[in-house]
Amino acid sequence: MRLADEGDRAAVERLVHDAYTPWIEVVGMRPLPMEADYAALIAAGRVHVTDGLDGLIVLVPEDGALLVENVAVRPELHGQGIGRRLMAYAEQEARRLGLPALRLYTNVRMAANIALYASLGYVETGRVGIEGRSAVLMRKELSP
Known part of the structure; x- marks a missing residue:
């Protein structure tokens, strides 16, 4: 894993596009990660990529938790543990970073993602509307 740099931006945007396009029909609109400003996220040091750009994760430190804002994996590589x-x-x-928990949100219609996060120890903490979408809020407390 490494931080993405500006030279990775086109590959990052392509990866996000490819990973989230199948969800458009399920969600009924473009998922929020497709609307993000990846130039700004990369410049802020928020985008972490795998070697080979097979996957990425966008992490945002907050007060008391690390926000997992986006996780994307190349569709042809799903099921390989990335x-x-x-x-x-x-x-x-x-x-x-000394943060005691992680938090994330995902669309209520992304049942496979919700199940994956639950299997990793995340618990649902609520549901909210975000930019016209219904989101499930999840959190995982880390052991010391």
Whole structure:
């Protein structure tokens, strides 16, 4: 894993596009990660990529938690554990930053993602509307 740099921006945007396009029909609109400003996120040091750009995770430190804003894996590589490795990396980063928890949100219609996060120890903490979408809020407390 490494931080993305400006030279990765086109590949990052392509990866996000490819990863989230199948969800448009499920959600009924473009998922929020497709609307993000990746130039700004990369410049802020928020985008972490795998070697080979097979996956990425966007992490935003907050007061009391590390926000997992986006996880994307190349669709042809689903089922190979890349997403789980990205989530494990997020836990390592939270610990490195001294943050006691991680939080994330996902669309209520992304049932497979909700199930994956639950299997990783995330618990639902609420549901909210975000930019015309219904989101499930989830959180994982880290052991000391």
